[in-house]
Amino acid sequence: MPTNRPVFRGAFTGADDEFSGLGKRPVVFDVLAPDYETSLLPEGVKLVLHVNPSQLQVKYARKVERIQTRGGFVEQHWGDDTQQISLQMATGGFMRLYSGLSNITSTKYGGTRRETLAYDSYLDMLSLFHNNGSIYDNNQQIIMQGIIKVTFDGGVFLGWFTSFNVTESAEKPYQFAMTAEMDIAKELQVWRTLSTYSSGT
Numbered sequence: 001m002p003t004n005r006p007v008f009r010g011a012f013t014g015a016d017d018e019f020s021g022l023g024k025r026p027v028v029f030d031v032l033a034p035d036y037e038t039s040l041l042p043e044g045v046k047l048v049l050h051v052n053p054s055q056l057q058v059k060y061a062r063k064v065e066r067i068q069t070r071g072g073f074v075e076q077h078w079g080d081d082t083q084q085i086s087l088q089m090a091t092g093g094f095m096r097l098y099s100g101l102s103n104i105t106s107t108k109y110g111g112t113r114r115e116t117l118a119y120d121s122y123l124d125m126l127s128l129f130h131n132n133g134s135i136y137d138n139n140q141q142i143i144m145q146g147i148i149k150v151t152f153d154g155g156v157f158l159g160w161f162t163s164f165n166v167t168e169s170a171e172k173p174y175q176f177a178m179t180a181e182m183d184i185a186k187e188l189q190v191w192r193t194l195s196t197y198s199s200g201t
Contacts, residue, residue: 030149050121055088083184091176092118129164156188
């Protein structure tokens with residue numbers, strides 16, 4: 001008897017998973033306009049990673065300049081250096097509806113890994129890196145420079161990608177390993193309690 005249950009079930013069942021008590025909190029990417037508030041994506045559309053990063057590291061550093069003199073070293077402290085986010089990620093398994101996991105690259109065998117949901121999600125992430133918040137016209141000229149918004153575990157970070165690396169290995173033929181780094185221009189941290197909400201920058 002046919003059912004309405006999907007063949008492939010996602011890791012996140014709804015937008016309220018963050019507060020469902022299941023411990024599943026997706027990493028969400030958005031593209032904002034130059035006002036850093038208005039989303040440039042269609043209403044209700046955000047990029048959610050197919051698989052959450054295995055590691056997400058926020059890097060804080062102080063900008064210190066050391067000058068050597070005849071009497072020793074002189075240190076000049078310039079405050080906070082550029083904040084960075086480092087991500088270690090992986091695509092989902094390249095699973096096709098009727099043939100299962102696929103590392104095949106030839107179309108002679110009923111389709112390839114390029115026809116999988118995991119590969120589509122990988123291409124979305126790659127496009128986000130390539131465009132890096134830029135909006136282009138029909139002549140491929142930048143007409144607006146937006147910014148990437150990353151939301152994770154109550155924190156909101158605004159910035160741009162500086163690197164994106166993809167690794168394919170024989171040990172894991174059914175997925176890609178990915179690493180990415182972002183320079184953060186602004187951090188919005190929301191502190192939640194049971195009764196009140198407050199925010200700071």
